[in-house]
Amino acid sequence: MTTTTLSATQAPVTDAAALTGKRRIAFASYVDENYLPGFLVLLRSLALSNPAVCEDFVVLYDDLRPGSIARIRALHPRIVLKRVNDTHYDAYKKGDQDNYLVRKAYFILDVFRLREYDTVITLDTDMVVLGDLGELLRLREGLAAVPQFFYGQHKLNSGLLVIQREYLSEEFCARLDATGRSGDYELDKHDQGILNAVLDGDFVRLDPRYNFVKRRLSGDLPVPEDTAILHFTGRHKPWQGGESGYSLAEEKWREYDLSDADFHAEYLARAGGLHHDLIVHYGTPHVARTGDVETARKVAAAHIASGDYQDAVDILESVRIPLDEAWPHEVLGHALMSVSRTAEARAQLLLATAAPNRAATAYARLAQMSWVQGDNAAALTYATAGMSVDITHRSSRLWAQRAASVPAQELGAPEDQLAHVAFYMDRQGNAGDKLLPESVRSAFGPDTGSRRWHPVHAHRLFDEAALERVNARRGLVIGGGGLFIPDTMPNGNSAWQWNVPDELLRRIDVPIAVYAVGFNAFDGQSYRASRFRDSLRLLVEKSAFFGLRNHGSIEKVRAMVPAHLHDKIRFQPCPTTVTRRLVPDWQDPARREDTILINAAYDRAGLRFGHDYGYFLAQMAQAVRELGELAEVRCVAHSLDDEKLVFDLRREHGVSMPVIPMYDFENDEIRDLYARTKLVIGMRGHAGMIPFGCGTPIISLISHPKMAYFLRDIERPEWGVSVHDRHLAARLVERSRDLLRDHAATVADVHGRQQELWKITEANAADLRVLLGG
Known part of the structure; x- marks a missing residue:
């Protein structure tokens, strides 16, 4: 396997969505003033029929007035306005070049020029949503639509399209343009004619209930109960007075024709x-x-x-x-x-x-x-x-x-101790967080006990008494978790995990070392308050050493502080990643158990999985079955909630595996278990970093940017698979086979990657000895 030196300055980190693979989904419609009443009803019906769904809604437009845009924005918090390139379609051959409605019928094709999304669901403005659209949100392959009512299965009705990323491309747009300009399509079908000519029947067929055309109800038939989307095709629209013979259908539309207050x-x-x-x-x-x-x-x-x-x-x-x-x-x-x-x-x-x-x-x-x-x-x-x-x-x-709980007795003299701000986890708390404070301390020497260390729990208010105690020590180390996260234990003093007021932070007069802290905001989560930025800036200014555990965190923090502070922010790997170098008398295992350990995380599940949890679970069921042919598969639970994977797999897919309650383990037991297994597939940051630090091969289930940050830092991004990956099970099994095929070589590669992190840790340790003594 190749070995390369890790650079202290890596290339700019990609945005969070690209790192996690989380699907970006949007709805889209072309809207003009004539169809605005229909669109407002469409928005209301979408919210009332799918109250848990809120994705971007792209509004393609050319002539909307400011007042109309305000009415649209009042009905949805994530409206994205995109002005269409109306002249682009002037070169298309049309059945009636002078009819403005015919001209506008092509503007919805601008949806294929969107590049920000993985899935786009288009809805005509003469539709009303009556049922659950969850199935459409979970689609991941092809271009899906309902076949036309009158023309059989070969042609689609373009009123609703579910478009995946491969069609949101320059290549597909070129095919649309070529067909439109040649006129080699049914001219009287406009955009729909072009799509049918280009696709030639190659689309995913949806049940008619997702685009149930009004014409099916001729003679005032009732709307079927399972109708998810009712489409008022034809010239006569409900907001224009409707059409005789469809009163029951129009009653459904009028149920959503509400004032904003009533809605x-x-x-x-x-x-x-x-x-x-x-x-x-x-x-x-x-x-x-x-x-x-x-x-x-x-x-x-x-x-x-x-x-x-x-x-x-x-x-x-x-x-x-x-x-x-x-x-x-x-x-x-x-x-x-x-x-x-x-x-x-x-x-x-x-x-x-x-x-x-x-x-x-x-x-x-x-x-x-x-x-x-x-x-x-x-x-x-x-x-x-x-x-x-x-x-x-x-x-x-x-x-x-x-x-x-009774605090441990402190055996050392204050002048010989370092104060240590960390998140000190309770028993049955997250196993990774439980191990972290000891791991940080071990980077400063083998004595991690109270003779050398004075603990300061990050979540307790840092008051005058705490300040006095810290200033009596020879230095302050801050580290032991992804402390830069807004919601684990919120406070108004710093807006991150250490509950420290600015005025007391300013009065710390011993050297401060921020050590291997992570910026742990999820994809879709942010710090909105200026309080965090102000506290962060002061912390960087006050620190004699400011080390973050990955280059992704470095990039995020640098973006929040003035440029003159950027050079103070350096790379310090998490000490768990170099465990073999830090634990006194460490011995690699003489033999490993024939096991694969799997970990899944469920905190902030909506941010981790989006609409894809059912897909993830099905893929994991398949993966567990196939991995079982390679080794015994067990679930390792860092916290109680992590056991949900096993419960859900058994209930939904009949797949069982034993659970290891790591949340009950002592630190030595955690390290011992991870050192003795052959492979760890983990979703938590420390379900990757701890086994890696013990010399064990890993695959990361990426649902958080920090997982990808770490793999990029060790130059092994192929050791990660997004929980949203279209071929999650296949990739997990394939990569597991690759890593297990020559296990000794894989372990040697882990050791090589670890050696590069150790070099950085040793160089930083030399600086810290000068700053803090010891």
Whole structure:
């Protein structure tokens, strides 16, 4: 296998979507002033019939007025306007060159010029959505459409198209143009005629319910119950007065011909499964108009789910919450504690404890807030109260355990110690996070205990007492996780995981080393608050050493700080990736077990899988069956939630495999297990980095950019497969066979890649010894 030296400066990192392979899906329509009424009904029907779906909606247009655009934007939060290249189609031969409607019929073909998406679903503006479109969102192959009603299976109706990326290409556009300019198609069928001529029957056939043409209902027949999309083909449109003989169909259309106020109210009244972007988009004006407390709660909860904590506070503070409405008080308390308005949060959460159905959650939040503030006694009192309401309440039990834990006795003198800010994980917490603090400490020497180290939990408020303790040490190390993430333990002081106010950060007078921290925002997740940028800039300014664990994180952080600070930000691999070099007396295993370990992650599942979880599960079922021919396949669970893979595979596909509860392991057990297996296929960052550091071959299931960042840094991107890959199972099995075929050579390659990371770690260690001593 080839070996090359890792460069300290890599090429610019590709955007997150390209790294994760997450599919970008959009709807699209051509809209003009004449068809605007139909399009507004289409948008409302899409939201009401598919309330959990919110993808980009591309509006192709040429003559829309500003007021019309405003009406469109009011109905959808992700409108993307694209002006059509109308003159492009003047060269096409047409049945009636002078008819403006004929001219505009070709403009929808501009959809094939979109390059930002993997799947585009086109909808004619004379359609109304009546049912679930999930099947269309999950399509991954070909160009799909419903065959024409009158012309048999060979020709499609272009009112609805599901177009995959291979058709969104210059090559396919050239074929459309050649056919249009030659006139070698049914001229009276316009865009549809060109598509049928080019495809010549080569399209994926959909059930007619996805483009159920009005003509099927002639004689006032009722609309079939399973109709997903009703299409008002023909000259007479419902907003123009309709057509005799189709009154039942037009009644369906008129159900969605609502005022914005009525539409907002109807959407928000839907029970469960609403998309948070749509809740915010429709709920915000509804609250402003009505002052409705329940809607304000839903909007605030949606803001919290996307990390917009101040927005959640603002909308709930804009309404009057009755004293006996516990749930809104609890959500407001949650939002207030997330922006560090502690006293106000406590008042709101105490009000919420009056209702039995909200009390346990409210008490758990009160316990969390007290623990963050350093008051263990109050935290234990609140957590105990939560368990008295609901003995099974997991969060209350967690905070009771934290509050009751006794800190380890510190054996060393302060002047001989380093302070260490990290996320110190609880037992049964994420195994990777549990291992990290010790791994970071091991990079500074073999003594990782309290003689040399003073722990500072990142999530507890860094107050005057904590400042005094840190300044009594000889230095401060910050590291032990992807600390740059907005929502694991939100606070208003820094807006990242270390809860440190700026004024106290400024007063730290010992050297600060930021060590192997990761920028862990998911694809589709961002830091919207300037608070994070300001805190980050100050941290970079104050640090004597600022090392990030991958070049992707370096690029993200550099983009958030002034240019004069860029050179301070350097590459420091995660110490778990060089475990063999750091653990005293490390011995590679004399023999390995004939096993393949698989890990899947389920936190923020919507950001990881999008619409593809069912596909992922089916592919994993196939992969597990085939991998079982190579070795015994086991599931390794870094956290309790990771066991969901096994439950779902057994329930949905009848595939079983044993579970290893790594969340219960001690650090040596974690390293030992990963060192003794032959191959690890993991979705968590440290389900790749830890086994790699133990010398074990890995394949990463990429659902987060950081997985791809790491593989790029070690120059083995082929060791990663996107969870969205069209041939996920086949690629996993093929790459597993490749890595296992000559296992000794593969392990040697892992060691070689690791050696390059170790060189960087050693060079940084020399600088750190000068900065921190020791």
